[in-house]
Amino acid sequence: MSTELPVLKASDFASDQDIRWCPGCGDYSILAQMKKVMPTLGVPQENIVFISGIGCSSRFPYYMNTYGMHSIHGRAPAFATGLKASRPELMVWVITGDGDGLSIGGNHLMHAIRRNLDVNIVLFNNRIYGLTKGQYSPTSPLGKVTKTSPMGAIDNPLHPLSIAIGCEASFVARSIDVNIKHLGATLKRAAEHKGTSFIEVYQNCNVFNDGAWKYATDKATKSDTTLELEHGKPLIFGKDRDKGIRLNGLVPEVVDLGKGISEDDLLFHDEKAEEPSLAYLLTRMRNPDFPEPIGVFRAVDRPMYDEELNGQVERARETKGEGKLEDMFTAGETWTVG
């Protein structure tokens, strides 16, 4: 690989295709941040591949001037596995949504994460089926009224980050479509992580589920409803940064700072903790009882599937030598006629 990469701009990563998301869709913002992050990664443009499934978010690869595959519903992690396993030098991004990734493709998401394949998975969570025009999704809240749940959804919702941590994810983060600075920084952190990076992005579908994340994006409420995680720092939030999260046994609680409670009493964030329980606990902090954490929940090193697989191939070659057809043909008992 050449060490001198051409200096590229975000616009170099725009493909020649017209973007066909609805005006005002949160996907535009994610696309813009992605294009901005790309030139900062030190990876040749031709070594980047975007793979998606089916859904609004899954049109993403068409709009990136990289290699890309718009595959079938829910299976993007499986395509990424085959590609990354055989071409470990490529940087592979998986773009998925709450329906694609958690419903039809839940199995593949789970297995890609537990294998710790070195790919970056970005899940656009808008809590609705957008492309099929507004049915409830696996992240829709209980009681959600949609065309397929006129009396309210009765399926208990899934929480993407809880699942990721349950699958032993080595990198778990959350960001918000309109929080562009935070989103850009989070995508960059994910790209730099070795192993599966799983990022949930709160994304607004302004046509079928407008305002699903209003509490987390409204200027008036967001400092009370979200909490920005920082490694090694106490969990503090609120407009005046006067509230914090304290652990009471195994249960987090919201406390007011002052009044005899200092920062030292609060829970300190440790994204590198080997034990994922605290990270899991953070994923269980949900609106309206808690501020919802954004940022990096967990970032640890774990063996990567693609590296291990290729390592085995390398070791087999070292110990047995490059395979010879003659040896393969004549394995076992043979005999000669004539």
Place this chain on the structure above:
Amino acid sequence: MSTTTGASPTSKEIVPIPAATVRFAGDSGDGMQLAGTQLTTTSALAGNDVATFPDYPAEIRAPRGTLAGVSGFQIHFASTDIFTPGDHLDALVAMNPAALKTNLADLRKGGILVVDEDAFNKKGLEKAGYEQNPLNDLALEEEYQLFKVPITTLTRGAVEDSGITSQKDADRCRNFLAMGLIFWLYGRSLEPTLRFIETKFKGKETIIKANTAALTTGRNYGETTDAFKSSYQVNKADLEPGHYRNIQGNTALAIGCVTAAKLSGKELFLGSYPITPASTILEELNKYKHFGVRTFQAEDEIAAVCSTIGAAFGGAMAMTTSSGPGIALKGEAIGLGMILELPMLIVNIQRGGPSTGLPTKTEQSDLFQCMYGRNGESPLPLIAPRSPSDCFYAAQEAWRIATKYMVPVMLLSDGYIANGSEPWKIPDVADLESFTIDHPPAAKEGDPPFMPYSRDENLARPWALPGTPGLMHRIGGLEKQDQTGNVSYDPQNHQNMIETRARKVAKVAESIPQQEVLGETSGDLLVLGWGGTYGACVTATRQAQERGLKVSHAHLRWISPFPSNLKSLLESFDKVLIPELNMGQLRTIIASEFLCDAIGLNKVQGKPFAVQEILDKIIEAVG
């Protein structure tokens, strides 16, 4: 390792015979597959032509002693060319009453019947549903050469000094005792099996001693007891000179794929999910990591095929292996592979269907599935190997076509070929033709924009690999615009793309051989077969020809597309007979393609055709 072995010496009469068909049958825990495999090896090493048919239940350990738990292994060894594991048994070894009950019908009258008389106790008889001990039935002795051998007692005695303490462990050597006896009966050398014992149980001295003792005791029992008056000798077959090994279909397929990868300068990627009877390909390919083989045991069938497509996009020789139920799950992704126009192999080792069906039994009932089992217009080339060793060549041919035309190729084998075995003449590596696969190079300054859906003279599109500067492009399952590959909903473009993809598959006919015929190229009847029925078709046709019937045989290898001379060939015969292990799937395709009203011979019993069944049908049609 090259070996020559002599037969065990005997002082009794030796009767020369041209061929023998032997079946070991017992409980699924009795080691019958091992016994059969060992008899196969020692017979092949003795220079016989061999053909085998393992037959086992889907349950790993069905209740001991029951009919459902019976496992069998049939081997046909001969001093002449043979193509099938034999219609009728010359010898049957029944390790318990259930095995006798389920297998006796296949033993020819006057055939050798060896039973473990110790197993015919009250409990064993009850489990098999015998009210009376069949061994006391005089008719059994009249119809067959019955040898009541106390196999269990003999085994326990034989292993006494080996250090084995439990009776259960001692009884696990019963199969070796039975082997020893059968080896003596057919003058087979014990050497290959003794070597096998040494290797297989390395470090377990007690087991090596016990199995060796059981094997030799079995041999000595045949030699010393008066019950056996004579033994048999099957001379060497007149095989083509060369270096041979015995090979199973799935092994041949696996090493054929490794060979194809090597010859085309690729590394093999297999995405697969375990399923009977395809799993052994995944297992076999795991042995070849030093060839650059990467195997991915996926979380499910869908992930298996999707990872295959991902690897194909990246430039690997990518393949997935499964059986009917798994192919059903893969359908959507195979359609994607087709519209992406990436080369890959989709292997279906057919088993009895529908649904879970008969997992361990053979059938040819997935032909429609593989031809048509995808949404939309999605034709694909389809090749079907005809015998275990043919899988080696079919795999390579499939990969050549896949890369030449940029298309997934379906390879349709079956459980009978996959688990069956035959001698394979090991090819000289120098004779194998390597071939290059082109990938477009990096774009240069001033090049016109890259067109991922432009086409060459074969209608193949360029296989541009991620990592190539300047060729960045996006592919996907939405209909593509001709040339650019961009998403297109244009009506005329859709028509054009569908026709082009179909024309491309049809063009494959230019690269496949003309249909060969056994016998005259015209006559009263053409036996048209495909896949694993080859042995039975060819043997039946030869027998019909020997009777003076004007019958020929053609065995299809490519079913999509058909060889270009097939139409005229079909028209050159008064009648066409299509024997299939399904309800007439090829016959339906032939009828719709050529308006040919063929006669069907259709069997769906989980078993291969007997030669006689096809011969009878031939005679019925033209005799």
